[in-house]
Amino acid sequence: MTNLPIHFSREVAQARAEGRAIVALESTIITHGMPWPQNLETARRVEDEVRAHGAVPATIAVLDGRLHAGLEAGELEKLAQAKGVMKVSRGDIAACMAGGHVGATTVAATMIAANLAGIAVFATGGIGGVHRGAETSFDISADLHELAQTPVTVVAAGAKAILDLPKTLEVLETLGVPVIAVGQDEFPAFWSRASGLKAPLRLDRAEAIAGAHRMRAALGLRGGQLVANPIPPEAEIPRAEIVPVIEQALAEAAARKIAAKEVTPFLLQRIFELTSGRSLAANIALVLNNARLGAAIARALASPPL
DSSP: OTTSSEEEOHHHHHHHHHTOOEEEEOSHHHHTSSOTTHHHHHHHHHHHHHHHTTOEEEEEEEETTEEEESOOHHHHHHHHHOSSOEEEOTTTHHHHHHTTOOEEEOHHHHHHHHHHTTOOEEEOSOBOOBOTTHHHHOOBOHHHHHHHHSOOEEEESBBOTTSOHHHHHHHHHHTTOOEEESSSSBOOBTTBSOOSOBOSEEOOSHHHHHHHHHHHHHHTOOSOEEEEOOOOGGGOOOHHHHHHHHHHHHHHHHHTTOOGGGHHHHHHHHHHHHTTTHHHHHHHHHHHHHHHHHHHHHHHHHSOOO
């Protein structure tokens, strides 16, 4: 680990030395997912939620070319206000670091960093997946292939609802990624608990999810797990209400020829506007919920198996 271009915050370094539970957190949600100052407030709340549930948060980011696992308070605030931050995934994280840039990590890049840092659990909002119209655009997130090759358990409220969810589940199945719903049989759809799609697996206890993670390692299976944790009922935007909003935002993106990495930020901002901010409130609630479950899974993994 000493030869890797990775820096640990004081809190994370101490937790690693003591064998304590650690939960990785992404940084794209800070730089590209929410406006200032709500992005900083949310980042702090998520970190505090992890701590309150017995684990240590490790927010992942690239600062001046150096990969960080855990950010000090000043670094987190600086990142939340930074302009022109690169949104990095598997394909460009190395170039970002080599060029001395500032980069916010997507799900894929956060998984890579977490694995390098020896962190087995990562809590986020929603993963990327197969975009609408991918049969002609071939726009499929690197998150899916990362889940198939990097041994990190990812806790999310499903895939982002702006995506083609049936095709996303099909690709995950093809890649052999376990998709585990928590507390329900249906695959959640980010802002909504319902998607109309059955989840391949269901496990309701953090200990059971940790056990499945351990068993994959024992079997020599590559890749991680997607834990689909539905948004709390009181915070959700029901599917019948959010679907027309998503369709309108997608139509506007197509009319403006917005593509590639610009699609998701545009759609999230437009949906925020069309829901009068409710989508952001739901987003914050589901991330906090995932942080709680992520901490519980990390604690179970840090404890000796029964």
